[in-house]
Amino acid sequence: MSMIGKPILYSYWRSSCSWRVRIALNLKEIPYDIKPVSLIKAGGEQHCNEFREVNPMEQVPALQIDGHTLIESLNIMHYLEETRPQRALMPQDVHKRAKVREICEVIASGIQPLQNLTVLIYVGEEKKREWAQHWIHRGLRAVEKLLSSSAGKYCVGDEISVADCCLIPQVFNARRFHVDLRPFPIVLRIDRELENHPAFRAAHPSAQPDCPPEATK
Numbered sequence: 001m002s003m004i005g006k007p008i009l010y011s012y013w014r015s016s017c018s019w020r021v022r023i024a025l026n027l028k029e030i031p032y033d034i035k036p037v038s039l040i041k042a043g044g045e046q047h048c049n050e051f052r053e054v055n056p057m058e059q060v061p062a063l064q065i066d067g068h069t070l071i072e073s074l075n076i077m078h079y080l081e082e083t084r085p086q087r088a089l090m091p092q093d094v095h096k097r098a099k100v101r102e103i104c105e106v107i108a109s110g111i112q113p114l115q116n117l118t119v120l121i122y123v124g125e126e127k128k129r130e131w132a133q134h135w136i137h138r139g140l141r142a143v144e145k146l147l148s149s150s151a152g153k154y155c156v157g158d159e160i161s162v163a164d165c166c167l168i169p170q171v172f173n174a175r176r177f178h179v180d181l182r183p184f185p186i187v188l189r190i191d192r193e194l195e196n197h198p199a200f201r202a203a204h205p206s207a208q209p210d211c212p213p214e215a216t217k
């Protein structure tokens with residue numbers, strides 16, 4: 001495999017999808033540099049011509065690695081898993097692997113895209129909070145049900161997986177939109193389990209170079 005310098009992650013501090021990839025890179029102990037892309041400055045740097053060459057979907061994350069540019073967080077995490085299998089983020093067992101992908105899909109297709117910035121702008125200022133709450137609550141209800149049969153210490157069994165990389169940032173977004181998380185005790189337990197894990201802490205929005213000082217805890 002050709003290694004052409006350190007990987008570069010196009011990232012935004014509060015983007016939950018960038019955050020998934022930061023966790024995966026940290027868990028696998030892959031050194032990387034961050035290129036911040038502001039999703040809010042001047043209408044969003046992700047929409048500029050230069051960035052559209054990096055990601056035609058005009059979103060973060062994108063990862064430059066091994067001479068390629070990759071987009072879509074799940075795709076990026078699976079590429080990391082396939083090229084750097086050490087510190088595995090997928091279980092060996094095929095049934096458990098399916099469970100991991102199931103939870104990832106529910107979050108990455110069934111929750112996050114409905115509450116991301118572009119959709120909320122389209123929904124409008126007046127309705128956006130109620131909208132985001134509705135879709136996050138509906139999705140987390142499904143996640144909680146799935147976890148009731150798959151979870152051990154983490155989302156699927158006792159090993160950290162790609163599913164945990166998706167869950168923790170989504171819980172942050174739920175809190176951001178004031179979703180009542182009390183109906184989801186397993187989600188909350190896994191969130192507590194991982195909040196102090198070094199790889200998760202280092203990936204947190206408040207630890208990012210582009211986090212505005214007023215947002216750091």
Ligand SMILES: O=C(O)/C=C\C(=O)CC(=O)CC(=O)O
Pocket residue numbers: 014015016017039040112115116117118173
């Ligand atoms: O700081 C901001 O307000 C702008 C953007 C975001 O939060 C990122 C999202 O669109 C939400 C998400 O990643 O799920």
